[in-house]
Amino acid sequence: MSQTLTQETVNLIEKSERDYMLDRMKAIQERPGNPEGVEIKSFGNALALYSETMPWPAFNTVKGINTNEIELLDEIVEFYKSRKRKVQFEIVPSRVNQALLQELAQRGYYQSGFHTSLYYPIVDDSIIELSDIRIREITAEEIQTYATIHCRSTGLPDEGIPHVAQNNLILCGRPGWKFFVAMKSDIPAAVGVMYMKDSVASLTFAGTLPEYRNNGLQQALIRRRIYEATITHCNIVIGQAGFLTQSHRNMEIIGMKMGYVRTTWTEL
Incomplete structure (x- = not known):
């Protein structure tokens, strides 16, 4: 894999974040009786995650949205509104354009945070030196x-x-x-x-x-x-962290590179 950041790598990073959270939510949903009230629904490429008993944003978020989902925004918002839950949208650079951001703003959403996604391409001569910590x-x-x-x-x-x-x-x-x-x-x-x-x-x-x-x-x-x-x-390792947190710095010290800083959009 090339060590230079490309749109293909950006797409791969976004997909990895979507895949692991989707599998986690499916596993929770599969518990007998679905005690956390997990629901998962797709709107085009956008993945809507919801939990009745876990109100934290990470469990009630929309991943993978891009410009093609502009016409589905009302349906997505209604999905959460009908469940009396505020939703957040995770926006990845280069996956959306100004039109979608304007639509979010017009619906009362604002940019509320940043989150860094980093990557470590594994190439044929990749050698990672392990610590002596057990x-x-x-x-x-x-x-x-x-x-x-x-x-x-x-x-x-x-x-x-x-x-x-x-x-x-x-x-x-x-x-x-x-x-x-x-x-x-x-x-x-x-x-x-x-x-x-x-x-x-x-x-x-x-x-x-x-x-x-x-x-x-x-x-x-x-x-x-x-x-x-x-x-x-x-072929690649991907990590996420708050921008310039200690976790972010630890990943860069090890040799991970910044893929992008995604933004979070939250309802007022």
Whole structure:
């Protein structure tokens, strides 16, 4: 794969972000009785994700929209309005034009945030140097450990640990998904998740317990996941992070390149 950013690479990055979130939402939806009330609907190329019990934007978002979906905007908005949920649109540069942005503005949406997508092309001579930090794969039996680090690293209350555990247990062992934990003095201190499909690897989540930050754990987890992608014959690794956050900087330190900065459009 060429290391120069092309429109083809941009499309591949967007597709990877769509693929991993779609598979995650399908897995949650497939839990007996669909307890989170997940709904998934396509509007042309746009993918609308919704959860009745998880109001967070990541679970109620529109991915993959482009200019061709202008005529479907009212249907998309109504899909969420009828469920009493505000929606956000994820806009990828070069996939939309001024006309679609004007339509969003006229409907009361505004640009509310930025999110960076980075990529690491795996070429024939790719060599990723692994850290000496001990990292191992998480099994389904350890999902409580994962959920604890997930919640405490993101500021979620401990009451949410069982909820996060259940929604990630279904991914452990599901094709394409891998969970890793990094150890500090034999204590599980940081986690990283990846999803692989069609020779593309996505770094889908990472978190470190606050008391163990600034120890190189996340850089080690990025290296380990790139290594896993390489030995499973992926062509590219893709990650997402808030613009200029520590996660963004960690990815660039490892050698990942910026693909694009997508914007988030939210209803007033």
